[in-house]
Amino acid sequence: MSKKICGYICKGCGIGDALNTAKLAKAAGEQGVKEFKEHDVLCSPEGVAMIQADVDAGYNALLIAACSSRVKTDEFAFGSQVLVERVSLREQVVWGLSEADEEDTLMAGEDYMRMGAIKLSKSEPPTPYQLEGEVAKAVLVVGGGVAGMNAALAAAKAGSQVILVEKEAQLGGFLGKMAKLGPQTPPYRALEDTKVDELVGKVSGLDQIKVYTGTTIDKTEGAPGNFTVSLSNGEQVRAGAIIQATGWLPYDPENLKDELAYGSNPNIVTNVQFEEKAKTGDLSGINAIAFVQCAGSRDQNHLPYCSAFCCLVSCKQAMYVKAANPEASVYVVYKDVRTPSQSEEVYREAQRQGVIFIRRDETYPSISGSGKLTLTTKDVLLNEQVDLEDLDMVVLATGMKPNNPKVVDAPLVAFGEDQEKAKQMTEEAKAQNEDWSILNLAYRQGPNLPTLKYAMPDSHFICFPYESRRTGIYTAGTVRRPMRVSQAQEDGVGAAMKAVQVIRAAEVGCAVHPRSGDETFPEFAMQRCTQCKRCTEECPFGAINEDDKANPLPNPTRCRRCGVCMGACPERIISFKNYSVDIVGSQIKSIEVPEEDEEKPRAVILVCENDALPVIDMAARMGKTWSPYFRFINVRCLGSVNLVWIADALSKGIDGVGLFGCRRGEDYQCHFIKGSEIANVRMSKISETLTRLALESDRIKVSEVGINEVETLMDILKSFQDTIDTVGPNPYKGF
Amino acid sequence: MDYQQDFAKEVYEKVDSGAEIKVCMQCGVCASTCPLREKMKYSPRKLWTLIRAGRRQEVLNCPDIMLCTSCYTCKVRCPRGIPVIDVMHGLAHYALEKGITPREETKKFGEAFWDSIYETGRVDEATVPIKYCLKDGMIAGLKKSLSMLDIGMALMKAKRLTPKLFIPPNFFIPGSHKIKGLKDLQKMLDKAKAMGARKEG
């Protein structure tokens, strides 16, 4: 398709006053955008109508020089076949450089115009990826507990076919094993029936939901929109998306033999065992009972985290005892009572019923006795040692472990790493992986969902709660993190909505979060591939398999369009229609670098669109200003930064290169999970190369910034500017 | 054996507002908020723990329960909505009823206060303290009132106390200070007392 390009400069929001628009247009003209129109308020209905008229007349590539690409997105959208490139004159020039002199401001404006223009000239409209054959539209739900059943119902309600696989002989999960449910309705005081039969009946009664009980999964192959799943009963089913709602495993009380005398007396039981007793037996014989909270929880030797449900469960179980025998002495020995939201009402109700809460310190109480039990604990509220005697039973409130195998990420293998050492590190990491599986993924990257900590599947916790690092496979309920029944219900619904979306995205041929709707995808110029496997290894989402000839085999519906593979590829054969090594490289090369004696240094800052760009916009909006020597270039993710860009910049005489992206590490905020970390590893490897070229490694700076951290951003910008002033001009200037 | 529930049940059932402390979550807001906290051995918070732990003697003999000045701060601030002040007074009443005087001075002051109301229908900043001091006898009473001189001066400065009150005939002529309809007030007070006794009984 031939491209008809037109540029538009907005003169509103102070742009027209601060910049000479004719000069801006001229600068863009050098990079292929010859035609230009101006408007006083481009985002106004009249301005948009002017552009629309051009589009109707056949223009299909538009350079819009106005405000940031993050605002006015609806106004400046003309369908996926019309390329739009935005130049952020308002935020990055007029506002951010309001303290700079006229000349510097104009130079910045011209550079941004050139960069936008060259990008537009080199971009092509996307051709959405289409799976071969029919897109599988069923949602496969693995696990028939609270989360799984609610996911199945929600997906069915949204119009999907559902396949529900449960390993036990009947649906219900832990809900089916409970005597009663904690209060679910205002005023949250009375225990309620679990109504599990009603829920199971609803699920089994729907034609749209096909239930397999007593069944597990032998193998999962394929990609979103096209999963083929082999079941343990020999059947094969096709699904478009998968929800893993495999629930939790009680923490093994055998581990608490030493600390809490588990096993020494049959009347020392766990909360799970007590629940069973409450369901099947009679509790009226209990005259005195103690619950020990945090039994193996929030303890570095056991489960380091809070399971967030055991306090609530103990309150509920204490109420069981009080209901059977109101005169019973019921004690709860706790570290902190953690009963968030409505559970607080349950705590209060237990207190009203006369349950006594005794606060202990970090040491576990000692429990002894062959018949009746005695519990001795430090009582921090009395500041004394106290004894509870003649106890009929002690219940250990143990925590939850996700029913999911632990996967340890192999350390990132990057440029310059000794291959033998890397191999060994990978082997060591792999040895820590748990070797059982639920989904048995036939992925090159392993059979299980990558986990972050404690075997909980890895996800960008804040923004994309249900996602896993295998696109199209979502987690819901207690496998994701410890939670209560009411939360697991909501979780199931949330994951179902995600599953429905990913199937739709596979049909349309676009990305899911965080680049929802993006119709580009990485294309490989395979003739030049050297089979180094960096793309396959570094893709955070396991999107790239390997074919029989050991070539990378991309699965575009698994792809999130982060560009990490593009950043990884040493042969630079991976590109998107509107984002490639060449495009960004050309943007860098289009920057005009003044001669050394002009004393106008230049630094390119590669800005991640997810958090770093918004914070720059916010800073500009708040009236913050920065050096006119910086040039920001948007990138999809720091992981997409190819090292050749650094070389491009430095060899052109640019004095420094910054990479601003999301937080990495354990509490990462990287929207592509590993991108920011990968970038950091790659950059750490190039300082050697720089030294060889007699360049200071300080010229390259990777920084992390959160979406609301304007002050941090300003500090980073300031210190980067200082560094550049200190190291002085790039010796390659003018070559 | 700690945490026997007999005393806790006694408090829940017999003490005014006693059952309200069941929902105390031991946050300590009352303790950190009470202006008397430095004078107290325990605080409301810890008293509730002692009640739950079954420490009857310790609680009923504790002067803290008679130190409360009825400032209401705790009741306003308790996140669990416990009327802490009411329970403090409830405990004090309950102790007295059981023949225990947790704090002699408060008892005396309370009596002086009551007497003043009952006899004149009024309380004022002069008569009540004087009555209170004189409970110790003439000499000791004078000593005590002298020791409280600074408080008296401060009250005067704040115009809460006027020297006129000490000048005859106001002070020395009995009955000059009474309200109209004192008899009716006394009837009401008698009735209230009887009702209170019935409730605690």
Ligand code: SF4
């Ligand atoms: S919910 Fe309560 S018992 Fe469970 S780990 Fe958290 S604090 Fe401990």
Ligand code: SF4
């Ligand atoms: S690295 Fe990113 S862009 Fe490349 S295949 Fe994986 S998800 Fe897609």
Ligand code: SF4
């Ligand atoms: S009302 Fe009594 S107990 Fe409460 S804060 Fe005031 S003095 Fe302390």
Ligand code: SF4
């Ligand atoms: S403020 Fe209320 S809840 Fe907190 S310790 Fe005092 S009485 Fe208990």
